[in-house]
Amino acid sequence: MISELVVNVEPQEMSIAVLEDKNLVELQKEARNLQFAVGDIYLGKVKKLMPGLNAAFIDVGYKKDAFLHYQDLGSNFNMQQKYLKQVLADPKKAVSISKLQNEPEIEKDGSIGDVLKIGQEVLVQIAKEPISTKGPRLASELSFAGRYIVLIPFGDKVSVSSKIKTAEERARLRQLIQSIKPKNFTVIVRTSAEGRRVAELDHELRTLVKRWEESIAKLSKDKIPSLIYEETGRAVALLRDIYNPSFQNIYVNDPDVYNSIRAYVSLIAPGSENIVQLYTGGLPIFDNFAITKQIKSLFGRTVTYKSGAYLVIDHTEAMHVIDVNSGNRAKSSDDQEQTAMEVNLAAADEIARQLRLRDMGGIIVVDFIDIHDNANKQKLFEHMTKAMASDRAKHNILPLSKFCLMQITRQRVRPAMDVETSETCPACFGTGTVKSSILFTDSLEGKIDCLVNKHHLKKFTLHIHPYVAAYVNKGLFPLSWQWKMKYTHGLKIVPNQSLAFLEYKFFDENNNELDMKEAQEVKV
Known part of the structure; x- marks a missing residue:
């Protein structure tokens, strides 16, 4: 692959x-x-305690206060608070984290009021981005993720990924990290560290410790709330997790x-x-x-996947619901059980792809086509489990019910990807009527004339639908050539599949969009 x-x-x-x-x-x-992206670390302030929820609302600068549950404080919260008070009181006199004395761990079943007070400063990390009407979800056990290891301040343990099966390799990595890690830091060894040399792991460990030290240097009592550590750029963060x-x-x-x-x-x-x-x-x-x-074809409510079969995907307030339909497949075979099984197996592959593609989370219920043989039901369950094996999000799959329903839970960290594949017509603004399409190229020529002769632009790019681009580029003396000869040789025509049929965009030579759209007519 x-x-x-x-x-x-x-x-x-x-x-x-x-x-x-x-x-x-x-x-x-x-x-x-x-x-407020996942992984960002803030110095926040406690705004409200909720004993009934055993949680607190923290001001981190978002329009809605963020949520911090007692279970997400981390066992070494007391040690973190002691260190934070020292740094905020006088950064120059604050001792190094490695010289801190251990503090008692907080009780696992304690109360939020025992450890937090309104107005108290606290270090928190975004665990879940704001979703819908909810503010960010926070954790006070901070972590700095690298390619091979994860660094957690205010602990003193070494954990090795359970996906590393060889006992000798697990022991080697544990002993290696124990020998190089600084005091009062917990290190989690990721699966990708298997077989890595000490120099590689030591280099990444030093890099992560440096990130922590640079973050602490930004702490200031005068700026609360404030961002003290920003997670790596999205492209790099995604690459870090999936690179192989x-x-x-x-x-x-x-x-x-x-x-x-x-x-x-x-x-x-x-x-x-x-x-x-x-x-x-x-x-x-x-x-x-x-x-x-592919985006246009895969993100609609209906997704066709194989031989006319299709999925219907709906998102309710409580869950995602996926209905599997055979389309015209049923007509091609007299063996209904075998046909249903073939459609369901192909649907399982497409559903696994859709969950990952749309980043769907929470509860997902799949209504497969009815099959009656228990062996086939077990085969379908195993096939779905295998299809989702490469999904990095935590998930749980239950076997098919009596009514051929499959329940899946999938970790939700960010809002589900929702790409709108239908749109208000940019040519008629949803009114249902447009100017004569034969005059569209005349309208474009008018825009080009305006840019060249009124705004004195000599180099710019025109993005239009591929069908329109084919029309203006056809013939021995195409329309595009005539425009270049009449106005400017700096004109470039680019076919753009993301545009609607009569939609267009102008860009200058620095790729900044130029607003040349016609205003919508308002009827009184």
């Missing part, structure tokens, strides 16, 4: 697509000015993001940085790799 990563960086948003054998399996979209030797290419269309990803790859896999490539093609990067078309 060939794995590729495609990063599309736009002025307001960054999109990251993961391809396996050219098929889209993961898509992440994130605003470039996003705050099977990656063939990483394509990026932005020089700055390209440099940061290349630097990270050279750090975690020296000699492999050449797989990171800067995309400079004329087409939008997602169009070039056929991602736009």
Whole structure:
């Protein structure tokens, strides 16, 4: 299997697509000015205690106070609070964390009022981003994730991933980390550390400790709430979790993001940085790799997957519901059980892909086509388990019920990916009527004339639908050539699959969009 990563960086948003054998399996979209991302660490203040929930609401600067449960304080919360008070009182006199004396651990079944008071300063980390009307979910046990290890201040343990099966390797890694880790830091050894040399692990450990020290240096009693540590850029963070030797290419269309990803790859896999490539093609990067078309076909309510069979995906307040339909498959065979089984097995593969692609979380109920043979039900359950084995989110799958329903729970950290595949027509603004389409190219020529002769722009790009682009480029003396000769040779025509039929966008030479849209007519 060939794995590729495609990063599309736009002025307001960054999109990251993961391809396996050219098929889209993961898509992440994130605003470039996003705050309160998972992993960010804040110095916050306790605003309200909720004894009934055994939790507190913390002011971290979000429009809604963030939620911190007692269970998420961490067993070494007392030690963290002692250190925080020292740093805030006088940063220059604060002792190093490695010289701190151990404090008693908080009780596992204690009360939030025993450890927190209103107005108290507290160090917290975003565990879940704001979702819908809810504020961020917090944890006070801080962690700094690397490629091979996770560093947790105010502890003193070494844990090794249970996915490393060899007892000798587990013992080697545990002993190795014990010999190099500083005091009062817990280290979790990740699965990817298997077989790594001490120099690699020591280098990453020092890097993570440095991140912690740089974060602490930002603490100030004058700035509460304040961000003291910002998680690595989304592209790098995703790469950190999914990178493996099977990656063939990483394509990026932005020089700055390209440099940061290349630097990270050279750090975690020296000699492999050449797989990171800067995309400079004329087409939008997602169009070039056929991602736009896959997004349009995969994110609707109805998803067709094989031989006419399809899924219907609905999101209710409480759960996601997926209905499996055979379409015209039932007509091709007299053996209903075998036909239903074939459709269900193919549906299991597509559902596993959709859960990962849309990042669907919480409770998912799948209504498979009825099958009666218990052996077939068990086979379908095992197939679904295998299909979801590569899903990095924690999940639990229950066997099929009597009514052929399968229940799945999947970890929800971020809001589910919801891409709207239908849109208000940009040509008629939803009114249902448009100007004569034969006059569309005349309207475009008017815009070009305005840019050249009124705004004195000589180099710009026009993005239009591929069908329209084919029309203006057809013939021996195409319309695009006539425009260049009449107005400017700096005009470039780009077919863009993400645009509607009569939609267009102008960009200057720095790729900034130029607002040349016609205003919507308002009827009185």
